[in-house]
Amino acid sequence: MASLSSTQINGAASSSMFRSSKQTRRLSTLSKNNRVGFRVYASESSQLEPDLSVTVNGLKMPNPFVIGSGPPGTNYTVMKRAFDEGWGAVIAKTGEKGGVFLVLLVEWLDGILVSLDAAKVVNVTPRYAKLRVGANGSAKGQIIGWENIELISDRPLEIMLKEFKQLKEEYPDRILIASVMEEYNKGAWEELIERVEETGVDAIEVNFSCPHGMPERKMGAAVGQDCALLEEVSEWINAKATIPVWSKMTPNITDITEPARVALKAGSEGIAAINTIISVMGINLNTLRPEPCVEGYSTPGGYSCKAVHPIALAKVMTIAQMMKSEFGDKDYSLSGIGGVETGNDAAEFILLGANTVQVCTGVMMHGYGLVKTLSAELKDFMRKHNFSSIEDFRGASLPYFTTHTDLVQRQQEAVRQRKAVKQGLQSDKDWTGDGFVKETESMVSN
Numbered sequence: 138m139a140s141l142s143s144t145q146i147n148g149a150a151s152s153s154m155f156r157s158s159k160q161t162r163r164l165s166t167l168s169k170n171n172r173v174g175f176r177v178y179a180s181e182s183s184q185l186e187p188d189l190s191v192t193v194n195g196l197k198m199p200n201p202f203v204i205g206s207g208p209p210g211t212n213y214t215v216m217k218r219a220f221d222e223g224w225g226a227v228i229a230k231t232g233e234k235g236g237v238f239l240v241l242l243v244e245w246l247d248g249i250l251v252s253l254d255a256a257k258v259v260n261v262t263p264r265y266a267k268l269r270v271g272a273n274g275s276a277k278g279q280i281i282g283w284e285n286i287e288l289i290s291d292r293p294l295e296i297m298l299k300e301f302k303q304l305k306e307e308y309p310d311r312i313l314i315a316s317v318m319e320e321y322n323k324g325a326w327e328e329l330i331e332r333v334e335e336t337g338v339d340a341i342e343v344n345f346s347c348p349h350g351m352p353e354r355k356m357g358a359a360v361g362q363d364c365a366l367l368e369e370v371s372e373w374i375n376a377k378a379t380i381p382v383w384s385k386m387t388p389n390i391t392d393i394t395e396p397a398r399v400a401l402k403a404g405s406e407g408i409a410a411i412n413t414i415i416s417v418m419g420i421n422l423n424t425l426r427p428e429p430c431v432e433g434y435s436t437p438g439g440y441s442c443k444a445v446h447p448i449a450l451a452k453v454m455t456i457a458q459m460m461k462s463e464f465g466d467k468d469y470s471l472s473g474i475g476g477v478e479t480g481n482d483a484a485e486f487i488l489l490g491a492n493t494v495q496v497c498t499g500v501m502m503h504g505y506g507l508v509k510t511l512s513a514e515l516k517d518f519m520r521k522h523n524f525s526s527i528e529d530f531r532g533a534s535l536p537y538f539t540t541h542t543d544l545v546q547r548q549q550e551a552v553r554q555r556k557a558v559k560q561g562l563q564s565d566k567d568w569t570g571d572g573f574v575k576e577t578e579s580m581v582s583n
């Protein structure tokens with residue numbers, strides 16, 4: 138039996154005052170038992186095979202492992218592969234409505250492929266750079282850091298929508314999540330949400346976090362770093378959407394809880410964190426040019442992979458604490474992202490309160506079969522601790538974060554108690570009620 142307390146999540150009534158109209162619209166379709174929160178459940182029987190399945194915002198997944206938005210969800214072929222290998226859910230590469238315009242424009246120009254609008258999403262090569270670390274700092278060792286200067290999808294949205302529809306027809310029981318990003322334009326956002334929903338996708342992740350994506354068009358991190366803008370755009374999106382919306386946060390901000398709070402108050406059902414961290418991978422000391430080097434020049438990119446995992450854990454921890462204290466037991470979810478390559482990496486995010494764990498660079502390095510290793514390792518962790526479900530340990534490590542001042546006080550108190558036990562009492566005024574037996578023992582001679 139797991140040693141954690143068994144607590145059920147409160148009913149809908151207590152939270153109805155915080156619900157947006159979208160949530161109220163959707164609530165009727167969700168069973169109460171499907172709701173998620175931050176409380177820890179203890180399972181009835183811990184002898185069974187650990188159960189990795191999760192239900193998040195009413196969406197049932199065979200495991201908490203989700204393909205994070207990026208190259209591993211870039212087209213029909215690779216998303217199908219992800220489902221076939223057993224990923225719990227797939228988030229597609231971010232798309233925008235501009236792609237539709239691009240198709241029309243290209244048709245109008247009768248095959249002329251270069252246009253001002255096409256220049257909106259034009260990728261360069263090389264667009265990735267790796268950081269390797271080996272023994273004695275050798276550059277031939279394990280890859281721990283990955284920088285990309287890749288934009289959102291350069292594929293026409295029209296085609297991506299067709300592929301979503303086809304995937305949902307072929308895999309009706311699997312969870313497909315569209316990732317979207319758009320300019321600061323209410324009408325464009327509404328049209329994008331409507332068209333994406335028509336394909337039958339299960340949820341929408343909003344990319345408020347792409348670090349190198351066209352800030353002049355108020356897209357991606359340009360919105361996620363500006364709470365007033367974020368609030369306005371989130372309200373447009375959530376007023377339109379009828380399926381769950383996850384808001385993906387940028388770590389390139391002083392306090393990540395601020396935009397996360399705004400997104401939830403504006404009606405989003407979930408927070409996903411983190412997107413990549415602004416980085417310059419390095420300078421080539423022969424050519425003196427920065428990497429990744431495109432025609433002799435570079436631009437700061439997004440950092441991911443193992444090296445970002447501790448940073449991602451800290452961000453997820455603060456968001457989880459905020460969600461727990463300010464949004465309590467309500468129907469909100471958290472998706473942990475950053476540097477996951479092992480089941481233990483995933484367990485850490487879940488121990489901090491994440492419902493799901495996304496993997497992007499890990500799939501680019503190890504392939505889609507990684508989900509099998511992740512699942513086996515997470516099960517091993519669960520067996521070791523006698524956890525039979527994800528809810529048995531979700532959020533279990535969160536209460537053990539405190540302030541530095543509190544750590545000092547705890548340590549001083551622990552030292553005081555150890556000394557008291559060792560040395561006996563210095564004076565009769567030191568006797569306490571709680572420690573009385575130990576205090577007595579400490580003064581017995583044998």
Ligand SMILES: Cc1cc2nc3c(=O)[nH]c(=O)nc-3n(C[C@H](O)[C@H](O)[C@H](O)COP(=O)(O)O)c2cc1C
Pocket residue numbers: 205206207208230231283285287288289290316344347385411412413440441442443445474475476477495496497498499
């Ligand atoms: C090459 C590459 C492309 C990415 N493209 C997107 C994207 O289109 N949309 C998005 O929301 N995140 C994108 N990301 C960010 C990832 O989804 C993820 O948030 C980040 O890389 C951290 O997780 P990881 O260490 O598992 O990769 C991309 C990451 C990489 C490495």
